Amino acid sequence: MKSTRKAYGEFLVEEGKKDSNIVVFDADLAMATCTNMFRQEFPDRHFDIGISEQDMVGTACGMALSGKKVFASTFAMFMAGRAYEQIRNTAAYSHVNINLCATHAGIAVGEDGPTHQCIEDIALMNVIPTMKVFSPADDISTKKILKMCLNESGPKYIRLGRSETPTIYDENSEFKLGGSNVFGNGKFGTIFATGMTVSIALEAKEELAKQGKDVRVVDLYSIKPVDRDTIINCAKETDILVSIEDHSVIGGIGSIVSNVLCEEYPKKLVKIGIEDRFGKSGNFKELYKLFGLSKENIISKFE
Protein backbone atom coordinates (compact mmCIF):
# COMPACT_ATOMS: atom_id res chain seq x y z
CA MET A 1 0.00 0.00 0.00
CA LYS A 2 1.33 3.39 -0.98
CA SER A 3 -0.14 6.62 -2.28
CA THR A 4 0.71 7.63 -5.83
CA ARG A 5 1.81 11.07 -4.53
CA LYS A 6 4.40 9.39 -2.29
CA ALA A 7 5.67 7.39 -5.27
CA TYR A 8 5.91 10.71 -7.16
CA GLY A 9 8.07 12.20 -4.38
CA GLU A 10 10.34 9.16 -4.43
CA PHE A 11 10.59 9.33 -8.22
CA LEU A 12 11.67 12.98 -8.08
CA VAL A 13 14.45 12.18 -5.62
CA GLU A 14 15.65 9.14 -7.62
CA GLU A 15 15.71 11.01 -10.93
CA GLY A 16 16.97 14.23 -9.34
CA LYS A 17 20.10 12.38 -8.27
CA LYS A 18 20.75 11.25 -11.85
CA ASP A 19 19.89 14.49 -13.64
CA SER A 20 20.77 17.93 -12.29
CA ASN A 21 18.61 19.48 -15.01
CA ILE A 22 15.41 18.45 -13.21
CA VAL A 23 13.65 21.26 -11.34
CA VAL A 24 10.45 21.14 -9.29
CA PHE A 25 7.78 23.75 -8.63
CA ASP A 26 5.13 23.83 -5.96
CA ALA A 27 2.49 26.27 -4.72
CA ASP A 28 2.65 26.07 -0.93
CA LEU A 29 1.65 22.40 -0.79
CA ALA A 30 5.07 20.75 -0.90
CA MET A 31 4.38 18.58 2.14
CA ALA A 32 1.06 17.37 0.73
CA THR A 33 2.16 16.87 -2.88
CA CYS A 34 5.37 15.15 -1.63
CA THR A 35 7.66 17.46 -3.63
CA ASN A 36 9.05 18.24 -0.19
CA MET A 37 11.05 15.00 -0.51
CA PHE A 38 12.86 16.56 -3.50
CA ARG A 39 13.24 19.91 -1.68
CA GLN A 40 15.07 18.23 1.21
CA GLU A 41 17.61 16.67 -1.18
CA PHE A 42 17.90 19.50 -3.69
CA PRO A 43 16.80 22.80 -2.10
CA ASP A 44 18.38 24.81 -4.94
CA ARG A 45 16.23 23.09 -7.54
CA HIS A 46 12.90 23.33 -5.74
CA PHE A 47 10.87 26.53 -6.14
CA ASP A 48 7.93 27.25 -3.90
CA ILE A 49 5.98 29.95 -5.71
CA GLY A 50 3.49 30.36 -2.88
CA ILE A 51 -0.28 30.25 -3.22
CA SER A 52 -0.09 31.53 -6.81
CA GLU A 53 -0.91 28.62 -9.09
CA GLN A 54 -1.29 30.73 -12.21
CA ASP A 55 2.17 32.16 -11.77
CA MET A 56 3.56 28.76 -10.83
CA VAL A 57 2.50 27.40 -14.22
CA GLY A 58 3.78 30.51 -15.99
CA THR A 59 7.13 30.49 -14.22
CA ALA A 60 7.50 26.72 -14.64
CA CYS A 61 6.85 27.14 -18.37
CA GLY A 62 9.57 29.81 -18.57
CA MET A 63 11.95 27.41 -16.88
CA ALA A 64 10.99 24.62 -19.32
CA LEU A 65 11.49 26.92 -22.32
CA SER A 66 14.97 27.64 -20.95
CA GLY A 67 15.85 23.95 -21.21
CA LYS A 68 15.11 22.56 -17.74
CA LYS A 69 13.14 19.37 -17.14
CA VAL A 70 10.20 20.65 -15.15
CA PHE A 71 7.74 19.05 -12.76
CA ALA A 72 5.11 21.34 -11.25
CA SER A 73 2.68 20.31 -8.56
CA THR A 74 -0.33 21.38 -6.60
CA PHE A 75 -3.71 19.81 -5.89
CA ALA A 76 -5.70 18.82 -8.99
CA MET A 77 -8.35 21.38 -8.06
CA PHE A 78 -5.90 24.29 -8.18
CA MET A 79 -3.88 22.99 -11.12
CA ALA A 80 -6.67 22.08 -13.55
CA GLY A 81 -9.11 24.60 -12.12
CA ARG A 82 -7.28 27.74 -11.07
CA ALA A 83 -4.45 27.68 -13.61
CA TYR A 84 -6.54 26.45 -16.54
CA GLU A 85 -5.84 29.34 -18.91
CA GLN A 86 -2.12 29.27 -18.17
CA ILE A 87 -2.06 25.52 -18.85
CA ARG A 88 -3.98 25.96 -22.08
CA ASN A 89 -2.35 29.08 -23.51
CA THR A 90 1.12 29.19 -21.96
CA ALA A 91 1.91 25.47 -21.68
CA ALA A 92 -0.10 23.71 -24.40
CA TYR A 93 -0.44 26.35 -27.13
CA SER A 94 3.30 27.05 -26.89
CA HIS A 95 4.03 23.29 -26.83
CA VAL A 96 6.06 23.59 -23.64
CA ASN A 97 7.66 20.38 -22.42
CA ILE A 98 6.24 20.32 -18.91
CA ASN A 99 4.99 17.71 -16.44
CA LEU A 100 1.99 18.93 -14.46
CA CYS A 101 1.70 16.49 -11.58
CA ALA A 102 -1.59 17.12 -9.83
CA THR A 103 -2.19 15.33 -6.57
CA HIS A 104 -5.32 14.95 -4.42
CA ALA A 105 -7.57 14.18 -7.38
CA GLY A 106 -11.12 12.96 -6.94
CA ILE A 107 -13.29 12.46 -3.86
CA ALA A 108 -10.54 10.28 -2.36
CA VAL A 109 -9.26 13.59 -0.96
CA GLY A 110 -11.75 12.84 1.82
CA GLU A 111 -12.18 15.26 4.70
CA ASP A 112 -11.10 18.39 2.82
CA GLY A 113 -14.44 18.18 1.06
CA PRO A 114 -15.94 19.33 -2.26
CA THR A 115 -13.91 22.56 -2.59
CA HIS A 116 -10.74 20.44 -2.76
CA GLN A 117 -12.12 17.35 -4.52
CA CYS A 118 -11.45 17.81 -8.21
CA ILE A 119 -13.83 15.56 -10.13
CA GLU A 120 -13.51 17.47 -13.41
CA ASP A 121 -9.78 17.48 -14.16
CA ILE A 122 -9.77 14.61 -16.67
CA ALA A 123 -12.45 16.41 -18.67
CA LEU A 124 -10.70 19.78 -18.42
CA MET A 125 -7.25 18.49 -19.42
CA ASN A 126 -8.45 16.01 -22.03
CA VAL A 127 -10.11 18.72 -24.10
CA ILE A 128 -6.96 20.88 -24.36
CA PRO A 129 -5.36 20.38 -27.80
CA THR A 130 -2.09 18.34 -27.66
CA MET A 131 -2.31 17.73 -23.89
CA LYS A 132 -1.37 14.20 -22.81
CA VAL A 133 -3.18 12.84 -19.75
CA PHE A 134 -2.11 9.98 -17.48
CA SER A 135 -3.71 8.42 -14.42
CA PRO A 136 -1.56 5.79 -12.66
CA ALA A 137 -3.20 3.12 -10.51
CA ASP A 138 -0.41 2.40 -8.01
CA ASP A 139 3.10 3.32 -6.90
CA ILE A 140 4.96 1.22 -9.47
CA SER A 141 2.93 2.48 -12.42
CA THR A 142 3.33 6.05 -11.14
CA LYS A 143 7.11 5.81 -11.35
CA LYS A 144 7.09 4.03 -14.70
CA ILE A 145 4.65 6.49 -16.26
CA LEU A 146 6.64 9.46 -14.92
CA LYS A 147 9.79 7.93 -16.38
CA MET A 148 7.99 7.68 -19.71
CA CYS A 149 6.97 11.34 -19.37
CA LEU A 150 10.64 12.33 -19.13
CA ASN A 151 11.04 11.01 -22.68
CA GLU A 152 7.84 12.51 -24.10
CA SER A 153 7.84 16.12 -25.22
CA GLY A 154 5.02 18.59 -24.82
CA PRO A 155 2.52 19.29 -22.08
CA LYS A 156 1.55 16.38 -19.83
CA TYR A 157 -0.94 16.12 -16.98
CA ILE A 158 -0.39 13.33 -14.46
CA ARG A 159 -3.28 12.66 -12.08
CA LEU A 160 -2.19 11.47 -8.64
CA GLY A 161 -4.02 10.58 -5.45
CA ARG A 162 -3.85 11.44 -1.79
CA SER A 163 -4.81 8.10 -0.25
CA GLU A 164 -2.86 4.87 -0.09
CA THR A 165 -3.74 2.30 -2.72
CA PRO A 166 -2.65 -1.35 -3.15
CA THR A 167 0.35 -2.17 -5.33
CA ILE A 168 -0.98 -4.10 -8.31
CA TYR A 169 2.01 -4.05 -10.66
CA ASP A 170 5.54 -5.42 -10.46
CA GLU A 171 8.86 -4.23 -11.81
CA ASN A 172 8.33 -6.13 -15.07
CA SER A 173 5.06 -4.34 -15.87
CA GLU A 174 5.18 -2.19 -18.98
CA PHE A 175 3.59 1.14 -19.80
CA LYS A 176 3.53 3.12 -22.99
CA LEU A 177 2.00 6.25 -24.44
CA GLY A 178 -1.51 5.35 -25.58
CA GLY A 179 -1.36 1.97 -23.89
CA SER A 180 -3.46 0.14 -21.32
CA ASN A 181 -3.07 -3.02 -19.25
CA VAL A 182 -5.62 -5.79 -19.43
CA PHE A 183 -6.04 -8.13 -16.45
CA GLY A 184 -7.53 -11.49 -17.47
CA ASN A 185 -9.29 -12.51 -20.66
CA GLY A 186 -12.82 -13.19 -19.39
CA LYS A 187 -15.66 -13.06 -21.90
CA PHE A 188 -18.49 -12.22 -19.49
CA GLY A 189 -17.66 -8.56 -19.30
CA THR A 190 -15.08 -5.76 -19.12
CA ILE A 191 -14.46 -3.26 -16.33
CA PHE A 192 -12.69 -0.12 -17.55
CA ALA A 193 -10.98 1.66 -14.66
CA THR A 194 -8.28 4.25 -13.99
CA GLY A 195 -6.28 5.48 -11.00
CA MET A 196 -7.50 4.35 -7.62
CA THR A 197 -10.50 2.49 -9.01
CA VAL A 198 -8.34 -0.12 -10.77
CA SER A 199 -7.68 -2.03 -7.54
CA ILE A 200 -11.41 -1.91 -6.72
CA ALA A 201 -12.18 -3.31 -10.17
CA LEU A 202 -9.67 -6.13 -9.59
CA GLU A 203 -11.41 -7.01 -6.30
CA ALA A 204 -14.74 -7.12 -8.13
CA LYS A 205 -13.18 -9.31 -10.81
CA GLU A 206 -12.17 -11.88 -8.16
CA GLU A 207 -15.63 -11.93 -6.56
CA LEU A 208 -17.32 -12.26 -9.93
CA ALA A 209 -15.05 -15.19 -10.83
CA LYS A 210 -16.37 -17.00 -7.75
CA GLN A 211 -19.86 -16.56 -9.17
CA GLY A 212 -18.69 -18.09 -12.43
CA LYS A 213 -18.65 -14.71 -14.19
CA ASP A 214 -15.28 -14.30 -15.80
CA VAL A 215 -14.58 -10.62 -16.48
CA ARG A 216 -11.48 -8.70 -17.46
CA VAL A 217 -10.22 -5.37 -16.10
CA VAL A 218 -8.67 -2.69 -18.30
CA ASP A 219 -6.42 -0.11 -16.62
CA LEU A 220 -6.72 2.98 -18.78
CA TYR A 221 -3.62 4.66 -17.36
CA SER A 222 -3.10 6.58 -20.62
CA ILE A 223 -6.26 8.64 -20.85
CA LYS A 224 -5.02 10.71 -23.76
CA PRO A 225 -4.05 9.26 -26.09
CA VAL A 226 -6.37 6.41 -25.15
CA ASP A 227 -5.97 2.78 -26.23
CA ARG A 228 -8.78 2.64 -28.78
CA ASP A 229 -7.88 -0.83 -30.08
CA THR A 230 -8.18 -2.43 -26.65
CA ILE A 231 -11.53 -0.71 -26.01
CA ILE A 232 -12.87 -1.96 -29.36
CA ASN A 233 -11.54 -5.50 -28.81
CA CYS A 234 -13.13 -5.68 -25.36
CA ALA A 235 -16.44 -4.52 -26.82
CA LYS A 236 -16.22 -7.25 -29.45
CA GLU A 237 -15.06 -10.04 -27.14
CA THR A 238 -17.11 -9.43 -23.96
CA ASP A 239 -20.81 -9.00 -23.20
CA ILE A 240 -21.24 -6.41 -20.43
CA LEU A 241 -19.20 -3.21 -20.36
CA VAL A 242 -18.76 -1.18 -17.15
CA SER A 243 -16.54 1.82 -16.38
CA ILE A 244 -15.57 3.09 -12.93
CA GLU A 245 -13.68 6.25 -12.00
CA ASP A 246 -13.19 8.71 -9.17
CA HIS A 247 -14.26 11.55 -11.46
CA SER A 248 -17.46 13.00 -12.85
CA VAL A 249 -19.26 10.65 -15.24
CA ILE A 250 -19.41 13.71 -17.51
CA GLY A 251 -16.15 13.90 -19.44
CA GLY A 252 -14.25 11.17 -17.62
CA ILE A 253 -13.08 7.75 -18.84
CA GLY A 254 -16.69 6.58 -19.14
CA SER A 255 -17.33 9.35 -21.64
CA ILE A 256 -14.04 8.69 -23.42
CA VAL A 257 -14.78 4.95 -23.78
CA SER A 258 -18.33 5.81 -24.92
CA ASN A 259 -16.96 8.05 -27.64
CA VAL A 260 -14.74 5.28 -28.98
CA LEU A 261 -17.59 2.75 -28.86
CA CYS A 262 -19.96 5.15 -30.56
CA GLU A 263 -17.55 5.70 -33.42
CA GLU A 264 -16.29 2.14 -33.86
CA TYR A 265 -18.51 -0.51 -32.30
CA PRO A 266 -21.76 0.81 -30.75
CA LYS A 267 -22.54 -0.99 -27.51
CA LYS A 268 -24.05 -0.12 -24.13
CA LEU A 269 -21.63 1.02 -21.40
CA VAL A 270 -22.66 1.29 -17.74
CA LYS A 271 -20.82 4.24 -16.18
CA ILE A 272 -19.90 4.35 -12.50
CA GLY A 273 -18.50 7.64 -11.23
CA ILE A 274 -19.62 10.85 -9.60
CA GLU A 275 -23.01 11.77 -11.02
CA ASP A 276 -23.83 15.44 -11.76
CA ARG A 277 -23.17 16.51 -8.17
CA PHE A 278 -20.34 17.62 -5.87
CA GLY A 279 -18.43 15.34 -3.51
CA LYS A 280 -18.77 15.40 0.25
CA SER A 281 -16.49 15.73 3.24
CA GLY A 282 -15.74 12.46 4.99
CA ASN A 283 -13.50 9.44 5.32
CA PHE A 284 -12.52 8.43 1.81
CA LYS A 285 -13.50 4.78 2.19
CA GLU A 286 -16.95 5.77 3.41
CA LEU A 287 -17.23 8.29 0.57
CA TYR A 288 -16.31 5.63 -1.98
CA LYS A 289 -19.14 3.45 -0.65
CA LEU A 290 -21.59 6.36 -0.60
CA PHE A 291 -20.81 7.34 -4.20
CA GLY A 292 -20.84 3.76 -5.45
CA LEU A 293 -17.12 3.47 -6.10
CA SER A 294 -17.16 -0.04 -4.63
CA LYS A 295 -16.76 -3.62 -5.73
CA GLU A 296 -20.35 -4.29 -4.60
CA ASN A 297 -21.65 -1.66 -7.00
CA ILE A 298 -19.55 -3.04 -9.84
CA ILE A 299 -20.77 -6.58 -9.15
CA SER A 300 -24.39 -5.39 -9.18
CA LYS A 301 -23.92 -4.22 -12.79
CA PHE A 302 -23.22 -7.82 -13.88
CA GLU A 303 -26.44 -9.28 -12.45
Next chain:
Amino acid sequence: MGLAKKISNEDGYVYCLVGDGEIEEGQFYEALMTMNKFKLSNVILFIDKNNLQIDGRVEDIKSHRDLKKKIESFGLYTQEIDGHNFNEIEKAVANAKESNLPSCIIANTIKGKGISFMENQVAWHGKSLNDDEFKQAMEELEET
Protein backbone atom coordinates in the same frame (compact mmCIF):
# COMPACT_ATOMS: atom_id res chain seq x y z
CA MET B 1 12.98 32.60 -17.80
CA GLY B 2 14.64 35.16 -15.60
CA LEU B 3 14.78 32.55 -12.84
CA ALA B 4 16.26 29.97 -15.23
CA LYS B 5 18.98 32.45 -16.25
CA LYS B 6 19.71 33.22 -12.63
CA ILE B 7 20.12 29.61 -11.47
CA SER B 8 22.21 28.82 -14.57
CA ASN B 9 24.41 31.92 -14.01
CA GLU B 10 23.62 33.16 -17.50
CA ASP B 11 23.99 36.81 -18.51
CA GLY B 12 21.34 38.76 -20.31
CA TYR B 13 17.99 40.31 -19.60
CA VAL B 14 14.39 39.23 -19.99
CA TYR B 15 12.10 42.00 -21.25
CA CYS B 16 8.41 41.79 -20.56
CA LEU B 17 5.75 44.07 -22.02
CA VAL B 18 2.26 44.37 -20.59
CA GLY B 19 -0.59 46.84 -21.01
CA ASP B 20 -2.17 48.84 -18.20
CA GLY B 21 -5.55 47.15 -18.80
CA GLU B 22 -4.48 43.52 -18.56
CA ILE B 23 -2.73 44.13 -15.25
CA GLU B 24 -6.13 44.21 -13.62
CA GLU B 25 -5.64 40.41 -13.58
CA GLY B 26 -4.36 38.71 -10.45
CA GLN B 27 -1.70 36.69 -12.23
CA PHE B 28 0.26 39.91 -12.82
CA TYR B 29 0.62 40.54 -9.10
CA GLU B 30 1.47 36.87 -8.50
CA ALA B 31 4.34 37.35 -10.96
CA LEU B 32 5.53 40.56 -9.25
CA MET B 33 5.74 38.69 -5.95
CA THR B 34 7.72 35.91 -7.62
CA MET B 35 10.13 38.46 -9.16
CA ASN B 36 10.65 39.95 -5.73
CA LYS B 37 11.04 36.59 -3.97
CA PHE B 38 13.81 35.43 -6.31
CA LYS B 39 15.34 38.93 -6.72
CA LEU B 40 15.13 38.71 -10.51
CA SER B 41 17.19 41.81 -11.31
CA ASN B 42 17.56 40.45 -14.86
CA VAL B 43 13.87 41.08 -15.59
CA ILE B 44 12.83 44.46 -16.98
CA LEU B 45 9.08 44.95 -17.12
CA PHE B 46 7.49 47.61 -19.33
CA ILE B 47 3.95 48.72 -18.67
CA ASP B 48 2.44 50.42 -21.72
CA LYS B 49 0.21 52.90 -19.88
CA ASN B 50 -2.20 54.40 -22.39
CA ASN B 51 -5.19 54.39 -20.05
CA LEU B 52 -7.44 52.62 -22.56
CA GLN B 53 -8.98 49.17 -22.49
CA ILE B 54 -11.80 47.69 -24.59
CA ASP B 55 -14.65 48.96 -22.42
CA GLY B 56 -13.24 52.44 -21.87
CA ARG B 57 -10.67 54.33 -19.82
CA VAL B 58 -8.66 52.20 -17.39
CA GLU B 59 -9.22 54.71 -14.60
CA ASP B 60 -13.00 54.36 -15.09
CA ILE B 61 -13.11 50.57 -15.48
CA LYS B 62 -10.78 49.71 -12.59
CA SER B 63 -8.43 52.42 -11.48
CA HIS B 64 -4.84 51.57 -10.56
CA ARG B 65 -4.72 54.68 -8.35
CA ASP B 66 -1.00 55.38 -7.90
CA LEU B 67 0.48 52.69 -10.17
CA LYS B 68 4.13 53.62 -9.55
CA LYS B 69 3.72 53.48 -5.78
CA LYS B 70 1.85 50.20 -6.07
CA ILE B 71 4.52 48.50 -8.20
CA GLU B 72 7.24 49.88 -5.92
CA SER B 73 5.54 48.30 -2.94
CA PHE B 74 6.09 44.89 -4.58
CA GLY B 75 9.84 45.46 -4.40
CA LEU B 76 10.53 46.60 -7.97
CA TYR B 77 12.78 49.52 -8.92
CA THR B 78 10.15 51.59 -10.74
CA GLN B 79 10.57 54.49 -13.16
CA GLU B 80 7.93 56.46 -15.02
CA ILE B 81 8.74 57.90 -18.43
CA ASP B 82 7.30 59.34 -21.64
CA GLY B 83 6.92 56.16 -23.68
CA HIS B 84 7.21 58.06 -26.97
CA ASN B 85 10.63 59.50 -26.11
CA PHE B 86 13.46 57.18 -27.19
CA ASN B 87 16.05 59.01 -25.08
CA GLU B 88 13.97 58.46 -21.97
CA ILE B 89 13.47 54.77 -22.85
CA GLU B 90 17.22 54.24 -23.31
CA LYS B 91 18.06 56.05 -20.09
CA ALA B 92 15.44 54.08 -18.11
CA VAL B 93 16.74 50.74 -19.43
CA ALA B 94 20.30 51.75 -18.49
CA ASN B 95 19.11 52.66 -14.98
CA ALA B 96 17.23 49.37 -14.72
CA LYS B 97 20.39 47.42 -15.58
CA GLU B 98 22.30 49.29 -12.87
CA SER B 99 19.73 48.33 -10.23
CA ASN B 100 20.05 45.16 -8.20
CA LEU B 101 16.26 44.86 -8.02
CA PRO B 102 13.76 43.63 -10.61
CA SER B 103 12.73 46.66 -12.64
CA CYS B 104 9.56 48.22 -13.91
CA ILE B 105 9.35 51.03 -16.46
CA ILE B 106 5.94 52.66 -16.65
CA ALA B 107 5.75 54.14 -20.14
CA ASN B 108 3.06 56.77 -20.51
CA THR B 109 1.79 56.55 -24.06
CA ILE B 110 -1.06 57.69 -26.28
CA LYS B 111 -2.77 54.90 -28.16
CA GLY B 112 -2.76 55.55 -31.89
CA LYS B 113 -0.31 58.46 -31.59
CA GLY B 114 0.41 60.23 -34.83
CA ILE B 115 -2.83 59.27 -36.56
CA SER B 116 -5.45 61.99 -36.10
CA PHE B 117 -8.56 59.82 -36.14
CA MET B 118 -7.07 57.15 -33.87
CA GLU B 119 -5.31 59.09 -31.15
CA ASN B 120 -6.62 58.23 -27.69
CA GLN B 121 -9.78 56.67 -29.17
CA VAL B 122 -11.02 53.57 -27.35
CA ALA B 123 -12.87 52.47 -30.50
CA TRP B 124 -9.46 51.74 -32.09
CA HIS B 125 -8.42 49.28 -29.37
CA GLY B 126 -8.95 46.30 -31.62
CA LYS B 127 -10.24 47.35 -35.01
CA SER B 128 -8.68 47.01 -38.44
CA LEU B 129 -8.35 49.76 -41.01
CA ASN B 130 -10.12 49.84 -44.35
CA ASP B 131 -8.08 50.78 -47.42
CA ASP B 132 -8.83 54.52 -47.25
CA GLU B 133 -8.10 54.73 -43.54
CA PHE B 134 -4.87 52.82 -44.05
CA LYS B 135 -3.78 55.27 -46.76
CA GLN B 136 -4.54 58.30 -44.61
CA ALA B 137 -2.85 56.77 -41.55
CA MET B 138 0.34 56.05 -43.49
CA GLU B 139 0.43 59.59 -44.94
CA GLU B 140 0.05 61.11 -41.47
CA LEU B 141 2.75 58.86 -40.01
CA GLU B 142 5.17 59.79 -42.80
CA GLU B 143 4.59 63.50 -42.10
CA THR B 144 5.57 63.14 -38.42
